[in-house]
Amino acid sequence: MKTLTNYRLLNPKLLIAGFLAIGGIVSSCDSLLEEKPKTIVTENFYQSKSDFDAATNAIYFPLRMVRSEQVAILSAHTDWGYGRGSRAQYNDFQGFNPTNINAAAERWSGFYEGIRNANIVIEKAPLSEELTEDEMNSYSAEAKFLRALTYFDLVRNWGGVPLRTDQNIAQKDVPKSTPEEVYAFILADLADAELYLPTGASAPGRPTQWAAKTLLADVYLQLEEYGMAKMKAQEVLDAGEFRLVPIASVDDIRNKIFGAALVTSSEEIFSFKFTRQTGQGNGLPWILNHPSTGLYNFGGAYAHYGDATNPFHKEWEEGDLRKGLWQLVDFGLGDSTIVNGKYAEPQAVDNTGAGNDIPVYRYPELLLIFAEASARVDGLTEENLEALNQVRRRAFGLDPGTVSDKDYVLEELTSENFLDLILQEKAYETQFEGKRWLDLKRTGRAEEFLMKNKGITIAEKHYLWPIPLEELNFNEAMSPSDQNPGY
Template identity: 55%
Template sequence: MEKPIINFFKPSKNVFRGGILGMFVCFALTSCENLLVEEPKFIVVENFFNTAAEVEAATNAIYTPLRSTNFTVFETTLECQADYAYGRGSWAPLHGYQGLNDANISRVAGLWNAFYLSIRNANLVIKNAPLGKSISQADINKYVAEAKFLRAFNYFQLVRTWAGVPLRTEQNMTDINLKKSSVEEVYNLIVADLKEAEANLPETPSNVGRPSKWAAKTLLADVYLNLGRYAEARDKADEVIKSNKFSLVPIASKEDFQLKVFGPELVSTTEEIFYFKYTRQVDQGNYMLWITNHPSTNLFNFGGAYVVYGETTDPFYKAWDSADIRKALWEKVNIGLGANTVISSKFIDQKAISQNGAGNDDPVYAYADVLLIYAEAAARAGNGPTAQALEALNQVHRRAYGKNPKVASSVDFVLGNYNATSFVDLVLQERAYEFLYLGKRWLDLVRTGKVKEVIKASKGITVADKHLLWPIPVSEMNFNKALDPVKDQNPGY
């Protein structure tokens, strides 16, 4: 069944599309141009945040800066720095690991702006929804929780790529000049927001694509993992596992991964926890297909820019078991760099309607995330692998070989073969295979302190210290007078 085309105001098939619905914020109030010149604060705050429908429309606007092409560009920028990947064209300096050049500095500045625009839209909901005159307290709690989930999500991306950043909240959102908060302060806000989201988001959202209580728990588990609070990460992931609401989709072939797990016509799956939702509409599709594909494969009917690629001669690829079906999602294609080049065929859509009109969703958090967060966190918290941690890892591993994820198999890892260190390394390797092209590998290498060792071993390059963080945009430095361009800029820029 093809994924439904979405009515502009009312999504059919109970599917939520943040970008489509988010535009309602502007269109419902005459025009965006008028909002910019005719007392926008009065129009938006006094007349708009009064009903559940109006607050929902404002909440939808939080997604728009992320869903357009920005989160895809964010993932691609991270992916070009992975040990198994290279960037092509203007992205090539990323795999040189010596810091960002002008083109990529400008690119990540656009991502900074997108994250903060999304945060600004979240702050509007958090501040104004409780003031609505014709909205129930239950709806207020739900939409504020969704806004706080998304605000936490944005700050989680910012703190991991820029470290300390200005904390703009509903309380100071009109202040232009804000100092840079510490990493600890940013994480404190993220955790506080997610705890409120966890308490007030529904178990089952009204629309597919909105975050649930389980999405908040998953993101919180990931945050705890990054903070080194391993027991809390383990326990939060375990809550999601024990809910029995999610399971891995069984597969038997590469095509099953392409169509049953990441397919363009899927509305949802049993493993979906929090995805950015896309559909075959102009400017409402997933841009990653244009980023990753090559015209010669005919897997995406608008060709592709093949921005990210790998090499069959790399240690990562050579060590990867060919019986692992995920490896087949690398397509051998000569893109002018020789016969050893491979590009991803993870996302395909032969019926897309434009370069950014593919129907594939972006699996930001799937059940595999939960299982692998649990496996790593449990082993770190217990100073060694447990039977439960091993089972969580084996479920992901079995599925990759076409086995039933829930049934012991010949490809299972064996508990007695691993200690605390080797088991965590095993989980990290499984994460690299499972989350290929989702921008997670570089962040894993940085958070575990393995980045210099791994890149040196795989590519023979010494990663410069300045490459570990992105530069705060010059526009922010010029705009925000509380920032010192010398003291507050990240090292090396």
């Protein structure tokens, strides 16, 4: 570990590779940890700081692996995204085919593997005779942050789910909890994470107090507790730890915000880290890119795409650099087909070996969370309008902090159309980050926008994913009646 720490100053991405590799090594012990977590000899393991470094790193491994597919699927669920081949099932909103039901089950398993590994750290850290109290609190807080983030993914996509915790870690059969119970659990985890996480990341990709506050703001926004959402977002803004990355071109977006060689940036609040290494890389750039663009050195699967005739794209103002990430590529679906080059990677080691990180929270999203929460509490104000305008200015290559002719003007807006602008700005800013579909569901506007931009209706069952049959068949605390509607 000392060698890695020293080498970080020379090549931070290789430090991350070492950190990820440790996660992979621990993950190889899956069967032992999954079947009988308490059979590990506690007096010999889960004692030292290095033990808990390895155990904490193991939480990240499955969560990173599931993230790229999760983002791709959520992007096809939107009013602007489409899936090709079997992935078309994700954007027609009439339900999943057997292939995609199985794929959803794999994502479920990946999430719960991460939760299980977090539960082990949370259970064992207080029992260690070697950790200081500060170290114990720190490891537990990091694990609770990741556990809360994962349950937030689960509850928004599956609804009520089994709450597997450090308190029932030995139980195979765990009943389905209500969404309200899951959210209460998430908030409790984040209260501890916010209290004990550091203000500065211990290494790139590790959560901070600011990441916990940002996640809290997002959770409160989901729960329509707008006063709390505003307060938590405001605390991060007031800290002054983050700022928007200046850009002047489309390539600046690719390289300075989402670049494969980028270690971190001034706007990164929390990301899942990847590196150019087999088994430790990101598969999303290969999923999205097309060989003709030259943005990915292994071509690309172009499994997800857009359409320039979709009103979402047609109404997007010219000059917005984010729109320039889309390129026309006719691969048999018509000359209005567009593919997105947000994640460019010229030196990937294989189809899943890209070095691009996947952002979970960036500063522009925090600004928009604040703008929405503030508007819902206080109405339209100069402060929340400025938060929106900062994101908009940057998108046109302007100084985010300087008034411009691209600004929205207070006197020309109502609170209602201000909220519409925030929703749309967030859609432009976070494409292929897995945000739009969840925002449309949260605001109750999915049906409206899917009809407007794709001309389709949403089957009721497509608002939630199916609970895996293995969970229903082998978890004796659940039954077929626990399945989500329509499956």
